[in-house]
Amino acid sequence: MGQVYQIPMFQPSNLSPDLSGKLQKLQEICAIESPSNHANAIQAVCETVENWLMPFQPVIQHFDHPGYGRNVVFTFPAQQAHVTGGIFLLCHVDTVHPVGTLQKNPIRIVGEKFYGPGSYDMKASVVQAWWAIELLLAKQSSLAYPIHLMLNCDEEIDSPTSQALIETYGKNADLTLCLEPATPDGAIKTQRKGVGTYVLRVQGRAAHAGNEHTTGVNAIAEMAQQILRVQNFTRYEQGTTVSAGLIQGGTAVNTVPEFCTMEVDVRIEDEEERKRLEREFHALQVVDARASLTVEGGVSRPPMPRTPAIAQAYEKMKQIAAQTGFALREASVGGGSDAAYVAQLGKPVLCGMGPGGNGAHTLQEYTDIPSFLERTALLANALLHWYD
Ligand SMILES: [Zn+2]
Structure with a gap:
């Protein structure tokens, strides 16, 4: 003034x-x-x-x-x-x-x-x-x-x-x-905030849901456990949010699903948190050893x-x-x-x-x-x- x-x-x-x-x-x-x-x-x-x-x-x-x-x-x-x-x-x-x-x-x-x-x-x-x-x-x-x-x-x-x-x-x-x-x-x-998307893909094994339940490896069930893990990467105090946003899996209700894909939205305020998420996402391990998990993506827009x-x-x-x-x-x-x-x-x-x-x-x-x-x-x- x-x-x-x-x-x-x-x-x-x-x-x-x-x-x-x-x-x-x-x-x-x-x-x-x-x-x-x-x-x-x-x-x-x-x-x-x-x-x-x-x-x-x-x-x-x-x-x-x-x-x-x-x-x-x-x-x-x-x-x-x-x-x-x-x-x-x-x-x-x-x-x-x-x-x-x-x-x-x-x-x-x-x-x-x-x-x-x-x-x-x-x-x-x-x-x-x-x-x-x-x-x-x-x-x-x-x-x-x-x-x-x-x-x-x-x-x-x-x-x-x-x-x-x-x-x-x-x-x-x-x-x-x-x-x-x-x-x-x-x-x-x-x-x-910086913004990005992580994509998680689980591969299981398809099988008849009734006759071969034991030999099937349910990719949706595996992903369900991963959802709870990634949601916990959220740190409100640091301004970091992690949100499972899209999920897709299964081919028919009577088939054990072989694939499940999930997209996760992430928001961060600083570079340290970007690095932490990168570490945490890539350290994810499958719960059922017969399934496999891949992780792609990351922060695409810096804070x-x-x-x-x-x-x-x-x-x-x-x-x-x-x-x-x-x-x-x-x-x-x-x-x-x-x-x-x-x-x-x-x-x-x-x-x-x-x-x-x-x-x-x-x-x-x-x-x-x-x-x-x-x-x-x-x-x-x-x-x-x-x-x-
Ligand atoms: Zn605009």
């Missing part, structure tokens, strides 16, 4: 006159159903956004990945001082919703809620990024630092084609803003600890939010995101800078329209004033 800014801050109310036009654009990209791995649809979303941004003459880089689609980086070059550093904005354009979800959660506005698959996670954020850049360049046509905007095509499947690119830009930037949606109550995310760089960036963003007219809060959440890759490098990153809403990954997904305005004003102000 107390800082005097040469260029006045945007207020959400300044943005209202353009709101309906921007919601139309949101409708346009939500209407393109773009689940991960649907390369053509993902590419279509990227091209639409590219057309929106074209008037600002960014440098555009395409990174095509057959089967995944395209990662795109738009750079709004610095005209004056430093050309390295700058601010890195991170969005993804893939969703978890299979094609056809539009029928189940049609695009519509009810009160102050914009409904539609992928609206909250995170197509509203893509419109927000574009709008904030438009506001910024209207005030400041010649930038003193570059701004990079990345559209990631595969965030929802753990970013196999985009991780390295995110790390490259995150490493160079002075600040990374991951525009994942805010929490339903509007907080940004300064700490996230995002609240590093000093993140705490400092949060304090600054909180001040900018106060000048934008609202109180910014922070939260620690259980889900992983691309922001973790940048946090691991010790660089400042704030996640959840996108609009609020609710129902991510469900048929009730919506974006909160007042929050969309508020967050766009905040982002425009951050882009404009971060170096003040």
Whole structure:
């Protein structure tokens, strides 16, 4: 507080006159159903956004990945001082919703809620990024630092084609803003858990359930004992949760099942716990020596600890939010995101800078329209004033 800014801050109310036009654009990209791995649809979303941004003459880089689609980086070059550093904005354009979800959660506005698959996670954020850049360049046509905007095509499947690119830009930037949606109550995310999946497979021996019960080796019965063991790997005090989530086994009720497969969700807050789980899962032994057990998988998204760089960036963003007219809060959440890759490098990153809403990954997904305005004003102000 107390800082005097040469260029006045945007207020959400300044943005209202353009709101309906921007919601139309949101409708346009939500209407393109773009689940991960649907390369053509993902590419279509990227091209639409590219057309929106074209008037600002960014440098555009395409990174095509057959089967995944395209990662795109738009750079709004610095005209004056430093050309390295700058601010890195991170969005993804893939969703978890299979094609056809539009029928189940049609695009519509009810009160102050914009409904539609992928609206909250995170197509509203893509419109927000574009709008904030438009506001910024209207005030400041010649930038003193570059701004990079990345559209990631595969965030929802753990970013196999985009991780390295995110790390490259995150490493160079002075600040990374991951525009994942805010929490339903509007907080940004300064700490996230690491996430992963372990897959356990038991092989037993099939047999007639009645006539040859003694020679059969029941894979489901064996797995049942493993479930109790892995659930006990949970350590709430350390922030570690282990949850048997999916299980499959057996072929017929009157056959001793030969196979059973289980997928286990794990969440951790630090590297030590990742190592402990790795040890514990791989030390699992079968109870019935005639069965065999294999273990695969592990933590695929690292945790995002609240590093000093993140705490400092949060304090600054909180001040900018106060000048934008609202109180910014922070939260620690259980889900992983691309922001973790940048946090691991010790660089400042704030996640959840996108609009609020609710129902991510469900048929009730919506974006909160007042929050969309508020967050766009905040982002425009951050882009404009971060170096003040
Ligand atoms: Zn997301």
